[in-house]
Amino acid sequence: MNNEQEQKELEYEIIELESQLAYKKEKYNRLKFINANSRYFLCETGDIYELIPTVDSEHMEKAVKQNNTFKTVKDAEKERDRRALLYEFNQFRDERNKGWTPNWNDVSEGKYYIYFGYEKILKHTFVQTTREFVTFGYFRNVADCIEAIGKFGDRIKKLYID
Incomplete structure (x- = not known):
């Protein structure tokens, strides 16, 4: 193997390693972001689920940015109950205001x-x-x-x- 060929192989290997590193950095940053901001997710039905972030957890990241995730189950329950109260209250108010x-x-x-x-x-x-x-x-x-x-x-x- 000559030097030129060895250099090309090293270049390809470096490109592959840089690609893997970029992927791992993205995964690390996403997990860090989610873990720092929340542990529990409030879904549209009012059920509360523990977040299990994966590399493909873009929807979980969006939930964090939408403020639909919480550090504790108690915080998630309180927000769910607030939303339910607000819905009931608005129905009552709208009915009275005709x-x-x-x-x-x-x-x-x-x-x-x-x-x-x-x-x-x-x-x-x-x-x-x-x-x-x-x-x-x-x-x-x-x-x-x-x-x-x-x-x-x-x-x-x-x-x-x-």
Whole structure:
């Protein structure tokens, strides 16, 4: 074997090794990313699964980036329960509002919402023209807002405040 041939073989071997190294670096970085950010995955049915990352775990990486993975089962359960509460609450609110949406140009129209008071209790309040960022949306009537606090208040405190 001459030097030129040996050099070519070494070049091919180096290319192959660089390819393997790049593959292993990608695998290492993906596993490191997933392990650093989460251990459990909340699927669309509400079931919680432990992450078992593999080299082909691109969908798991996407789940991490979508904030749909959690460090503990308890954290995943809390998020699942938050989503369920939010769904139920929105159904209740929409039913009570009967298609009403806030008219931000109407200063005479009150828009009622739930807020967490400094006494660590849920209260209702209203705005007329200023848009607040409210988790549970607005009610047309104060009575419906008060009813929502009675119906969902304990769950709101447990899942969003405590």
